[in-house]
Amino acid sequence: MEWRDTGILLGTRKHGETSLVLDAFTPNHGRHAGVLRGGVSRKHTPHLQPGGQLDLSWRARLEDQLGIYTVEPLRSRAAVAMADRLALAGLNAVVALLGFCLPDRAPYPTLYKQTEDLLDLLGQTDIWPLAYLRWEMTLLEQMGFGLDLNACAVTGANDHLAFISPRTGRAVTASGAGEWVDKLLPLPPVMLGDSPRDELEILTALKTTGHFIENHLATSLGNKPLPTARAAFVDRVELMTHP
Numbered sequence: 001m002e003w004r005d006t007g008i009l010l011g012t013r014k015h016g017e018t019s020l021v022l023d024a025f026t027p028n029h030g031r032h033a034g035v036l037r038g039g040v041s042r043k044h045t046p047h048l049q050p051g052g053q054l055d056l057s058w059r060a061r062l063e064d065q066l067g068i069y070t071v072e073p074l075r076s077r078a079a080v081a082m083a084d085r086l087a088l089a090g091l092n093a094v095v096a097l098l099g100f101c102l103p104d105r106a107p108y109p110t111l112y113k114q115t116e117d118l119l120d121l122l123g124q125t126d127i128w129p130l131a132y133l134r135w136e137m138t139l140l141e142q143m144g145f146g147l148d149l150n151a152c153a154v155t156g157a158n159d160h161l162a163f164i165s166p167r168t169g170r171a172v173t174a175s176g177a178g179e180w181v182d183k184l185l186p187l188p189p190v191m192l193g194d195s196p197r198d199e200l201e202i203l204t205a206l207k208t209t210g211h212f213i214e215n216h217l218a219t220s221l222g223n224k225p226l227p228t229a230r231a232a233f234v235d236r237v238e239l240m241t242h243p
Helices: 078-082 085-101 109-119 128-142 174-183 199-220 228-240
Strands: 002-015 019-026 030-036 053-059 068-075 161-164 171-173
Touching: 002 030, 002 085, 002 109, 019 053, 019 068, 019 109, 030 053, 078 085, 085 109, 085 128, 085 199, 085 228, 109 128, 128 199, 128 228, 161 174, 171 174, 199 228
Parallel strands: 030 068
Antiparallel strands: 002 019, 002 053, 019 030, 053 068, 161 171
16 A cells, blocks of 8 residues: 655654654545654654645555655744744644544545645734634534534524524524523624634634534544643734733
8 A cells, every 4th residue: 555645744753763653634645644764863853843744655565554654845834833922822723633633544635725724824923813713613614513604593594693502503693592692602703704803803703613622522522631732822812912
């Protein structure tokens, strides 16, 4: 068995004395691990930072084996991330969430493309939090927990949407909320694409998406604890609201 693909590095772990197991997210083969022989060498170490783009070749005798990687670096994002605290927190959140929820060897080409586009925006502080929010909404959708923001779950109206049901992920209008208003999550206009970039709205939206990641996605994965990197990124966005 053998294939070649591009991939975003999610992480590494030691394998023996000189090798590493690479955990990568690829467009055509999904999240896929493999052994990189000599991965701890000076030749490889500078290019094996989380979020980096790699040209990957994988081979194994049988498809279900761990297999061997050979790699060539395509794009490093480490320098941009290290130069900006928001970028570093964002990069850590992205790779941590992907490592948290992606199953092995299941392709998600749409999510891969949006992840690649998001990481290419690292360092652009003015647009990155909004781009990240949209990525997180895509992540929920791709994992089977997409939010239904097209119309009110109660009235069927598609305007004046103001809340989201924490149970179903469906939008609700202010008039349709009724006596349940205190139990609903906020639906800021930025989640509907109806307002310009606003850090306070983005922060509110991230708390809403965070509910579904923690209470729906994580629950489906056996109640695994969420990566702390996501909370650290939300904290960094919150600092932007207090100049």
